[in-house]
Amino acid sequence: MKKKLVIAIYLFITIFILDQVVKYGFANLAWDVDGPYMSLKLAYNYGVAFSMFSFLEHNLKYIQLLIIVIATIYLLKNKDVFDEYYLSIALLYAGGLSNILDRFTYGGVVDYFYWHYGFEFAIFNIADVIINMAVALIIYKQIKQIREEKKQKNIKS
Structure with a gap:
């Protein structure tokens, strides 16, 4: 658990700082x-x-800050969830808190990637990509876990 927490903290700090530096630019x-x-x-x-x-x-x-506080309280009470999803949680917190800091610093979230070939897509930033990666990781782990549970159930039957 402690090793995972240290990894999560380093990942959070790295992504958070990188995202804030780019947004500042x-x-x-x-x-x-x-x-x-x-x-x-x-x-x-x-x-x-x-x-x-x-x-x-x-x-x-x-x-959004209230949501972060509630999520943190939940994780403190359910350490097994953090243990299972620590990488995704670090990514979610880094992207989410970076975007929240933008709201306090700039009045809104700083976006800058603008796709406009063939169709126009919403403007987004690194934090948005990181948040989506975290959600994809959670979904992947959930699907993997469900498949493993089905496999175990079939073996026992």
């Missing part, structure tokens, strides 16, 4: 670049995915 150093397929262009998201809940703009950061 776009927000303060004009790192915008136009490309034929994808551009790097500063945009602020005042909602969540695809700007949903942007009407909660000023309160959203507090709602």
Whole structure:
């Protein structure tokens, strides 16, 4: 458990700092670049995915912090969940807290990846990709666990 916690903390710190450095560059150093397929262009998201809940703009950061606090309390009471999903949890916390910090620092989440070849896609950032990777890892582990349980059940039958 302790080794997993140390790994999770290092992973969290690394991703969080990397994401904040890149966002600082776009927000303060004009790192915008136009490309034929994808551009790097500063945009602020005042909602969540695809700007949903942007009407909660000023309160959203507090709602998200409350969710983080509740999740942390849950993990403290259910250490086995952390033990099983520590990598995904580190990724979720890094991406989520980085985006929440943006709301306090810049007033909205700093986004910059803009796909525009063939169709226009929502503008997103590294933290968004990290959060999606964490969710994919959780789903993968869940599917793997269900298959293993079915296999064990068939062996016993």
